[in-house]
Every structure is written in C-alpha cells, then in structure tokens.
Amino acid sequence: MPTSTLRSQLEKDGFVVLRSILNPEQVQQLRDAAERTLSLATSGSWPHVRTVGKQFPPWTWSPGVGIWGVQHLLNPALPDSKIFAASYFSDEILGVAKELLGPCCCGDDELVMELYNLLVRPSDGADFELRWHRDDIPASASAEEELERLDEPAWHAQWNLALCDGDESLIVVPGSHARARTERERSADPFEPDMPNQLIVRLNAGDVVFYNNNILHRGRYDGSRERLSLHGSVGHVAGGRLRARNVLQHGLGSWVDSCDFSSLDEKQRSRAEGMRARLVKLGRESGDVGYSLTG
Structure with a gap:
C-alpha cells in the first residue's frame, strides 16, 4: 500500500491493517518465543503480566490469577528478549511506523522506544472483556475536553501483530479518533456488545493493525481461542x-538502562540505542507521571 494511502487511511479511520507483513519463518520464530514467554508467565517465573479482571496498570500477579497479557518483552532479563528486540526495531515494523507518523518524521533519530507486550487468551480459560475506552482520555471527559485532547497530534504509532490465525479481539469505532463521543456512545454500557458502527478487526498470523490509541475501542478475549x-x-x-x-x-524505568542490543545488526543496534536513549531522557524530564486510566 502506498505511503500516502497508509497515512490517509489512518487519519480517516483511525486504524490501518497490513496483511502478511512477516513471512512464515518470521512468524514461527516469534510464535515460539511468545509461547516460551507465556509459559514463564503462567508459571510465575515472569511476574510482569496483565491480570484478568483488571484493565489498566498497575497489575499484581498472584498464584491462581489468570493473565491476559505479558509485559516488558524488551527487558533483557527475559530469555527471549533478543528475538523480540529484533522484531520491534525491524524495518517491517518501524518502516511502517515512520510512514504513519507523517512527513515530519523523516528518520530514526526522531523515534522513541516505547512499549512491547504480548496479548494472550485468558490463562484461566474464562472469557474476558475490556470496556470501551480511549487509552489516554478518561470516560468522564466532557465533549470539549475530548476534542481538546484529540485535536493534539498523536505522536505515536501503536500496533497489534498477530502470531495466530483468527485473531478477532480488537473492536474499534472507525473515525472516532477524530471526534468527541456521540450521546449514544457516552451513555452506552461500558461493555456494550454492539456499539453503532463498530468494526471487529480480523487478523491472521503475520497480519498487523496500526491504530491511534485514542480511537474508541475495546478488547474481547475468548478463553477458548x-x-x-x-x-x-x-x-x-x-x-x-x-x-x-x-x-x-x-x-x-526499572530496566531500560540495562538493555543490551548487541545481538542486533549494526543498523538495528544504532536505531535501538538511539531510541532507548530518547526514552531515558523522556523519563528523566517527566518525573512521576501517574496513570492515564484506572480500573
């Protein structure tokens, strides 16, 4: 898909899907690493997880609690962090991200390392749903407050990269990233199963969806899939x-200073070190930032 089309689709709809961004060998390597990482998390050997019943950070794991996500894939303490780092800093991902950030983003020296996590079916086998939300705007915001925030540049690219076929967890309302909620959306049940104009994003292994994180969206986790x-x-x-x-x-902040990108090729390593340094700088300048949403 041409660059201008990618960017214009993101601006219009708030999301864009790219098919088969990875080849089968790349998918299999990442899937194997993801399965090993999930095994560590469910056994309690990797405590950085998202727990069933809680949508937003902070999360605290305890024995018997189901998980729906694994945090900090770039943490060097994670055995497969090198495989995940090669994926995160790859041209396949960051090439698209730079295009979506727009013409103002012309090189690696403007990118900042952010998050890389793993989303999984609930480990306790039960279905789990996230409520309708925007990632950085509370549901209590007035229409004026929403518009003030939505009118600001996004300055990010966010994505879900499927490693399994039949991924239908992300549900969005196309175009809602560019407007305040309607009265129907504002008064809807937080877990409304049929929001007007909603769209289920359907992905197969190797497909990726990039989306504005302030699009109105929710997650639906099928414990059987x-x-x-x-x-x-x-x-x-x-x-x-x-x-x-x-x-x-x-x-x-607890681990970013210890990142080791020596396993990456020269181009990726230079990109990664620069992005990490800009994240560290951001942390030092920002201080205590609190939490965007609660619950």
Missing part, C-alpha cells in the same frame, strides 16, 4: 510529556 499478539508502540520526540504518561506508567 488461542491468541498470541505482539502489542507495541513507538513514539516521536515531539510527543514529550504528552506521551510520557502513556508509556512510563508501565514501569519501563
């Missing part, structure tokens, strides 16, 4: 404190 989806984001240096809370609320 396998899911392994890499959930990442990358920022632009111009985002500053606007992006800081979105990212730093997830606790990257």
Whole structure:
C-alpha cells in the first residue's frame, strides 16, 4: 500500500491493517518465543503480566490469577528478549511506523522506544472483556475536553501483530479518533456488545493493525481461542510529556538502562540505542507521571 494511502487511511479511520507483513519463518520464530514467554508467565517465573479482571496498570500477579497479557518483552532479563528486540526495531515494523507518523518524521533519530507486550487468551480459560475506552482520555471527559485532547497530534504509532490465525479481539469505532463521543456512545454500557458502527478487526498470523490509541475501542478475549499478539508502540520526540504518561506508567524505568542490543545488526543496534536513549531522557524530564486510566 502506498505511503500516502497508509497515512490517509489512518487519519480517516483511525486504524490501518497490513496483511502478511512477516513471512512464515518470521512468524514461527516469534510464535515460539511468545509461547516460551507465556509459559514463564503462567508459571510465575515472569511476574510482569496483565491480570484478568483488571484493565489498566498497575497489575499484581498472584498464584491462581489468570493473565491476559505479558509485559516488558524488551527487558533483557527475559530469555527471549533478543528475538523480540529484533522484531520491534525491524524495518517491517518501524518502516511502517515512520510512514504513519507523517512527513515530519523523516528518520530514526526522531523515534522513541516505547512499549512491547504480548496479548494472550485468558490463562484461566474464562472469557474476558475490556470496556470501551480511549487509552489516554478518561470516560468522564466532557465533549470539549475530548476534542481538546484529540485535536493534539498523536505522536505515536501503536500496533497489534498477530502470531495466530483468527485473531478477532480488537473492536474499534472507525473515525472516532477524530471526534468527541456521540450521546449514544457516552451513555452506552461500558461493555456494550454492539456499539453503532463498530468494526471487529480480523487478523491472521503475520497480519498487523496500526491504530491511534485514542480511537474508541475495546478488547474481547475468548478463553477458548488461542491468541498470541505482539502489542507495541513507538513514539516521536515531539510527543514529550504528552506521551510520557502513556508509556512510563508501565514501569519501563526499572530496566531500560540495562538493555543490551548487541545481538542486533549494526543498523538495528544504532536505531535501538538511539531510541532507548530518547526514552531515558523522556523519563528523566517527566518525573512521576501517574496513570492515564484506572480500573
């Protein structure tokens, strides 16, 4: 898809889907790493998880609690972090991200390392749903407050990269990233199963959806259907404190200084070190950022 088409579709709809962005060998390598990582998390050997029953950070794992996500795939303490780093800093992902960030983003030196996590089917086998939300605008916001925030540049690219066929967890309302909620949306049940104009994003292994994180969206996790989806984001240096809370609320500061990108090729390593350094700088300048949403 031509660059201008990608960007115009994101601006119009708030999301864009690319098919088969990875080849089968790349998908299999990442799927194997994801399965090993999930095994660590469900056994309690990797405590950085998203727990069933809680939508937003912070999360605290305890034995017997189901999980729907695994955090911090770039943390060097994770055995497969090198495989995930090669994916996160790849041309396949960041090439698209730079196009979507627009003509103002002309090189790697404007990118900021952000989040890379794994979304999975609930480990307790039960269905789990996330309520309708925008990632950085509370449901209590007035229409005026919503528009004020939505009128600001996004300064990020966020994506879900499916490693399994039949991924239908993400549900969006196309175009809602560019307007305040309607009265129907504002008064709807938080878990409304049939929001007007909603669209289920359907992905197969190797497909990716990039989306504005302030599009009105929710997640639906089917406990009977396998899911392994890499959930990442990358920022632009111009985002500053606007992006800081979105990212730093997830606790990257405890390990980002110890990242080791020596396994990457020269191009990726230079890109990764620069992006990490800009994240560290953002953290030092931002201080305590709190949490975007609660619950």
